[in-house]
Amino acid sequence: MDHKTKKQLTETDIITKFLLPAIEQAGWDSMLQIRQEVKLRDGKVIVRGQMGVRKTVKSADIVLYHKPNMPLAVIEAKANKHEIGKGMQQGLNYARLLDVPFVFASNGDGFIFHDKTTSPGEPIETEIALEDFPSPDQLWAKYRAFKGYSDAQLPTITQDYYDDGSGKSPRYYQLQAINKTVEAVSNGDDRILLVMATGTGKTYTAFQMIWRLWKAKQKKRILFLADRNILVDQTRINDFQPFGQAMTKITGRNVDPAYEIHLALYQALTGPDESQKAYKQVSPDFFDLIVIDECHRGSAAEDSAWREILTYFSSATQIGMTATPKETEEVSNIDYFGKPVYTYSLKEGIEDGFLAPYKVVRVDIDVDLQGWRPEKGQVDKQGEAIPDRIYNQKDFDRTLVIDERTDLVAQTISAYLQRTDPMAKTIVFCNDIDHAERMRRALINHNPEQVQKNDKYVMKITGDDDQGKAQLDNFINPKKAYPVIATTSELMTTGVDAKTCKLVVLDQNIQSMTKFKQIIGRGTRIDDRYNKLWFTILDFKKATELFADETFDGPPEQIMTTDPGTIIDTDNPDFDDELAGNPTDSDGDKPGGAGVDQGTGTGGGVITDEWPDDEHSEHIKYRVAGVTVRKVAERVQYYDTDGKLITESFKDYTRNTIKKQFATMDDFIKKWQSSDRKQAIIDELEQHGVIWEALEEDVSRELDPFDLICHVAFDQPPLTRKERADNVKKRNYFGQYSEAAQSVLNALLDKYADSGVTEIESKEVLKVTPFDQMGRPLEIVKKAFGSPKEYEQAISDLEQVLYDDKHSA
Known part of the structure; x- marks a missing residue:
């Protein structure tokens, strides 16, 4: 093959015609040792508003294995027009994920071989000819020596x-x-x-x-x-x-x-x-x-x-x-x-797209921030005198119950579900069983229509309630619609694989990082089949401040500094406030436990930071009503690329994202005007988290992506799609075309006004009304424009004139 012809080959051609033959010639088994297009990640989910989109991820071109699932080397290919080692950095990234020491980059002329097993003083990267590709035995011997495996291993x-x-x-x-x-x-x-x-x-x-x-x-x-x-x-x-x-x-x-x-x-x-x-x-x-x-x-x-x-x-x-x-x-x-x-x-899992990212809705309530103090001599609903002091957020639903606060939390949860998805599986974490029961009742009263459809819409699932525990399997089963909302305290912190849980509500005082991680883990599973790509944390107790703790997702460090005496184990759910004191049967289950075991606290010497359940304790909980309780703030925070929560509107996020891609508006307009398909730019920005549906919801549904970007990122006054279409019609632009072509272009312009530029670029547009009355797509194209190529040119020219206004001046 001559040099010029080779330069025109695609990356796939290079792999097929040059790389695979060289690898197989070296003795690699094409069935057992060579895998192509190895997808290592799923693609991170980016969440904005009520939308989530997956980033597309590239696959490793070729991975070589000693045995199946024992990778040895990565090969990254590029078209011949590129330099021979262009794919090396990409290949090194895949090699890091697979933990392999050998990487090859090629454009079909030979290989650049990156070898992490070399001795000091030897070059790490060398160029080798296609015919000199190492055999399986050669690479395995180098790998084995690098790892130091003995014959016995x-x-x-x-x-x-x-x-x-x-x-x-x-x-x-x-x-x-x-x-x-x-x-x-x-x-x-x-x-x-x-x-x-x-x-x-x-x-x-x-x-x-x-x-x-x-x-x-x-x-x-x-x-x-x-x-x-x-x-x-x-x-x-x-x-x-x-x-x-x-x-x-x-x-x-x-x-x-x-x-x-x-x-x-x-x-x-x-x-x-x-x-x-x-x-x-x-x-x-x-x-x-x-x-x-x-x-x-x-x-x-x-x-x-x-x-x-x-x-x-x-x-x-x-x-x-x-x-x-x-x-x-x-x-x-x-x-x-x-x-x-x-x-x-968790951070790695989210970045790879194997775990669901989260957005946090932080709700601040006035009594939580300011505290509440009883009037002199005030008694609770049971006639008990309430000790005179200021009760704060940590007291509520532990030592003091304010009915209006419970009602406001339930109202906020219900309003969120009603405006997003009333059937989204939801876990509400409460302080104890009593709190979970009162929350169940309040949620029922705020969702009468849903409860009338099915009285299991809200269920208390706690260790003391056989009816609730019997519904646990239905709650975690994606195929079962009910229960939708589960109120709980400890029973569902661990061991509950609720793949489709979309809302985690925190109305529990959480001091333990271990427990916080366990609770957050209830929402981190992804289930594409049921459109579960992300989840929301509705936080009433400032628990999500723990996300800012550097120990939340950092490497575990040994901080044990004293000899253990009595173990003060604030993280141990084995000592469960729901089940403390209950004996186990011979199978280790709680009586009536419906196959769900919570442990027995048999560890001995265990002290818990949870208030024990009322029936096992003399602890008094005061309950009052008639208190005015208001929501003073509600803010949305998103998971950022560094694993931190950021408070940012979607417009701000879009502006910042676009300005990373285009330094000025002129840069953007040049890219837009020079692009054969505007859809390509739209898709590219969506991969960076610019979710168009969410932006339209936030700004306007009447604007084209071009105007959304110019308006949001560069503060330009926008034109609606209809205004752009009318401007084209006023210019008598279609006069240069035949009558048949004018009919098609006028109809396409109307499609643009209704649905946007992606509609007129679609190959399917000529199959729908009114085009289906004009004939088959190919007939329309030939009759009106002469050929598909001329039709494509007419579309391109139409797009040029659509966007030829003050923005591009």
């Missing part, structure tokens, strides 16, 4: 993943988590910590990790330990199902040695009495691997029930998995497990 390191034939494979961060953990185990590490944000697939990651270690015979008897019955059952039925007959759930305090994979609620293995310590039925070396799910909930505390079990099986390799590593001055998971071998944060 290889059977475990190279053990295949489970493949069900559906095409499902671990995401890039799951791949890293699994590979790093398996590598650590093969290297003899026996205490390992994995930190992965809620909603990122910890259980699937645990399954693949256990599967590889089990299949490689590195680990033979394995215990998966959790503290929620619902977590154990979901794990057994879903992700762990491939273990089949080798797997059992420990029930009735009986550990059956006939099985290899054991799933257990830790309450089923132990209890305060010696007779309840079922784990002692087997020898301390019975299990050689223990995986602890959500290990932040007590495994670090030296006198917790978790620790009792882990200490007994101390010879086993123990892997802790958590979204929120416990780090206080008294308790440290890092002290027990060591620093995480891998961390995947």
Whole structure:
């Protein structure tokens, strides 16, 4: 092929004609070792107003594997008109995600080879000919030496993943988590910590990790330990199902040695009495691997029930998995497990598009800000004298109830749902059961039409309420419309996979970062099938100020500084204000628990920052009515690119975004006028978060994107689409065309006035009224314009004259 012809080839042609033949010639298996167009991210969701749009993401052109799901190298291709190494920086970014040391960039003339395994003094990037591409054995040998794998490690390191034939494979961060953990185990590490944000697939990651270690015979008897019955059952039925007959759930305090994979609620293995310590039925070396799910909930505390079990099986390799590593001055998971071998944060999940971003609506109430003081000698609704002091936000619904405040919160929640989506799944976090019940009642009274359609529109789902708990599965099931609103206090903070939850309401005093992360995690799952791409946090208690805390999404740091004595565990939902004091049955469930276990507080020495439930305490809660309560402020904050919340109107966001793309209005107009298709510019800006529907809602539905941009970003007075269309008609512009062409162009101009420039650029426009009365699209084009090319030119000329006004002067 001559040089000139090669320069005209597309990137796809370069891959097909030059790169793949060179790679296959070097011995790479096209079926098992070469994958093209490997999509590593889903594309971040940008939220503005009530709209969310996904950014499009590029795929890695080629990824080479030693074995399936064991990546070795990334190859990034460019068309031949580009320099040979142009794709290198892009390839390095993919290599970072896949954690591979080899990157190749090519334009078809050869390769630039970036090799992170080189010795000091050797060049990191070299140019090699197409025919010199390294073989699989050569790259694997370099990779193995770079990693320092011993011969003994290889059977475990190279053990295949489970493949069900559906095409499902671990995401890039799951791949890293699994590979790093398996590598650590093969290297003899026996205490390992994995930190992965809620909603990122910890259980699937645990399954693949256990599967590889089990299949490689590195680990033979394995215990998966959790503290929620619902977590154990979901794990057994879903992700762990491939273990089949080798797997059992420990029930009735009986550990059956006939099985290899054991799933257990830790309450089923132990209890305060010696007779309840079922784990002692087997020898301390019975299990050689223990995986602890959500290990932040007590495994670090030296006198917790978790620790009792882990200490007994101390010879086993123990892997802790958590979204929120416990780090206080008294308790440290890092002290027990060591620093995480891998961390995947909420911020990373949102940036990659695997987790839902959030917008925050902060509501300030006057009594919360100013406080409330009883009149001299004032009594509450039960006739109790109210101690004379100033009650503030932390007191409300804990020590003092103001009925009007509860009503205002319920009214605000209801108004938000009514103006957005009345059927959006909503969790309202309250201070305790009493608060959850009063909130349920207030929400019912503010949603009479919805409640008349279905009386399960609002449900209290708390540990004391069998009717409510029975509806938990329906609430988290996307296929079930009801319940829509769940009021709760502790029961739904963890272990509830509510994928379609679109509104999280915070009317609870939250001081614990761990608990805050757990609650926020209820909304972070994405479900494209049900249009759940983002969620809203409606905050009445300033809880979202915790987002500004640098520990919210930073790397976990060990801050344990004292020897643990009595554990003051303010984060531990095992000691649940809803269920404290209830005994467990032999399966570790609460009586009447409907399969939802909240723990028993068997850790001992645990103190909670929650007020206990009234029936278990002498604590008095005063209740008053007749107080004037008003909303004084409501502001919207958005998740920004650096993970911080910003208060910014959509117009401000659009202005700032556009000015990053176009320094001046002239720059924008030149780009607009020179573009063959205006739709391309519209799509490009949408990828930067300029959501046109939201902007039209904010500014005007009568304006074209051109005028919206000139007006919002550059403060120009806009023309409506109709005004632009009328200006063209006044110029008698169509006189140069035939009568048939004039009819078509006039109709297109009317379409523009109604729907905008994207309508007249659409290939489908000639199929709808009034064009369908003129003939088939190709007939119209030939009769009126002579050819498709001349029709396209006429559209381009029409667009030029549409925008040829004072803006472009």
